[in-house]
Amino acid sequence: MNKLKLGLPAGSLQNTTLDMFKKAGYNIHIGDRSYYPYIDDDEIECVLMRAQEIPKYVEDQVLDVGLTGKDWITETEADVVELADLNYSKRGLRPVRLVLAVPQDSLFQKAEDLEGKKIATELVETTRRYFAEKGISVNVYFSWGATEVKPPLLADAIAELTETGRSLKANNLKVIETLLVSTPRVIMNHESAKDPWKLKKVENMITLLKGALLAEQKVMLKMNVHSDNLPKVIDLLPALRRPTISNLCADNWVAVESVVDEKVVRTLICELKEAGAEGILEFPMNKIIP
Numbered sequence: 001m002n003k004l005k006l007g008l009p010a011g012s013l014q015n016t017t018l019d020m021f022k023k024a025g026y027n028i029h030i031g032d033r034s035y036y037p038y039i040d041d042d043e044i045e046c047v048l049m050r051a052q053e054i055p056k057y058v059e060d061q062v063l064d065v066g067l068t069g070k071d072w073i074t075e076t077e078a079d080v081v082e083l084a085d086l087n088y089s090k091r092g093l094r095p096v097r098l099v100l101a102v103p104q105d106s107l108f109q110k111a112e113d114l115e116g117k118k119i120a121t122e123l124v125e126t127t128r129r130y131f132a133e134k135g136i137s138v139n140v141y142f143s144w145g146a147t148e149v150k151p152p153l154l155a156d157a158i159a160e161l162t163e164t165g166r167s168l169k170a171n172n173l174k175v176i177e178t179l180l181v182s183t184p185r186v187i188m189n190h191e192s193a194k195d196p197w198k199l200k201k202v203e204n205m206i207t208l209l210k211g212a213l214l215a216e217q218k219v220m221l222k223m224n225v226h227s228d229n230l231p232k233v234i235d236l237l238p239a240l241r242r243p244t245i246s247n248l249c250a251d252n253w254v255a256v257e258s259v260v261d262e263k264v265v266r267t268l269i270c271e272l273k274e275a276g277a278e279g280i281l282e283f284p285m286n287k288i289i290p
Contacts, residue, residue, distance in 0.1 A: 004044050004201050007058065007066030008037065009051035013184065016088055017067060023212035023286045024205070043201065055080060055187065064192035065202050071098055071161060071182035075123045081193045084186040084206045088213060094163055098123060098180040101148075101173040102157045111177050114138055114157055120150045121159035123180075130159075130179045148173060211287035219262050220283040221269070227252040229276025236271050259288065 008017055008028070018028050028046060030037045037046040047063065054066040055078030065083075073080065087095060100119075102108045108117075115136055120143040121127045131138045140159075143150065147158045148171040159179055162168055168175065186206055192198045225233045230245075233256060237243045243258040256277070260268060269280055 002043055002197050002201075004198055005062070005064045006039075006044050006046050007054045007063040007068070008046055008048050009054065009067055009069075009184075010048045011050060013051060013067075013069075014048070017184075020086075020088060020209060020212050023215065024208035025287070026205075026208075052076070058187050058189050061189045061191055063189070064198055065186065065188045067184055067186055069096070069182045070185055071096070071123060071126065071180055073185060073187065074180060074182075075126045077125070078187075080187040080189060082185050082187055083193075083202060084210065086184045086186065086209060086213060088184060088216075095181050095183045096161050096163050097178050098126065098159055098161055098182065099165075099168070099175045100157055100159055100177040100179060101151075101168050101175050103151050104172050104174050106152070106157075106174075108157060109176060111136055117156035118154075119157050119159055120147055120155035122147065122161070123159060126180060127159040207289065208287060211289045214288040214290070215285040217262055218259050218285055218288060219265055220257065220259055220285055221265065221272075221280065222255065222257050222283070223272060223277040223280040224248065225254055225256050225277050227254065230254060230256075232275040233272060233277050236268065236275055259285070 008014070021028050027040045028037050030048065035048045037048055039046050049057070051068045052072050054063065054068040055073045055076045057063045058066045058080050059078040067086070073082070100111060108114055111131065111134055115138070117138055119127060119138050119140045121140060122143055124140055124142050128140045131140070143158070147160050148167055151158060151173065158173070160168065161182070165175065186202065188199070188202060223233070234243060237256070237258040238260055243256050246255045248255055265282060269282070272280060
């Protein structure tokens, strides 16, 4: 039987990744202290490991495919095939940024101001390359954790991954530049990508994962509308193409269905009611395949 070896990220992205796979139709279960999760697809073998390690294991063909951040692909300089950009993070649908941060009361305003200074970071090579490309000489050293507390005593600045910036603000730091914007990527090694069966298996997986991500931002609305009010209701409704309209048994009444952005539905429902829509129902969605 053909087998696809899939590397899944442990740590901060783990729960979000497993939830996304579940919505895509893959049930993955992790036992106590197990690094080989069960997946309800006999053609896939999962391995759980740190996102930092996945790029090199994929490059070295230990794994056929893996999910890891763009930051770690860049940091390890792994020679892999990037097949998809999946825009999600541990807290929601947003990218993470590698930022250059300094104390709030610091006189440093830009990267050039840090000439000859000390930079603490977990992504040493990415940070070194960034400053080297700008022709700025700095001392970059690896931080084993608690990076935010190191300025100004142990470092002049830090290069740190952040989603919201709250931890930086809590530690009295300000962002002066963004070095890298990172999102999770689906990567394969070059040999596995040449295998038609493996490539097709991964492409199908990506279709379902992207469908699950798209559905995270959408809901389905259903409602009944009298024909006299239909034009006003249709004007309010966005859709992937056009709303679906079907006749009801009652004369001059129709049922209307539409996929809408979840972020606007709170306001939209009230507007639809004022426009004459009745019996409005809202449904969550698992996948949307455009």
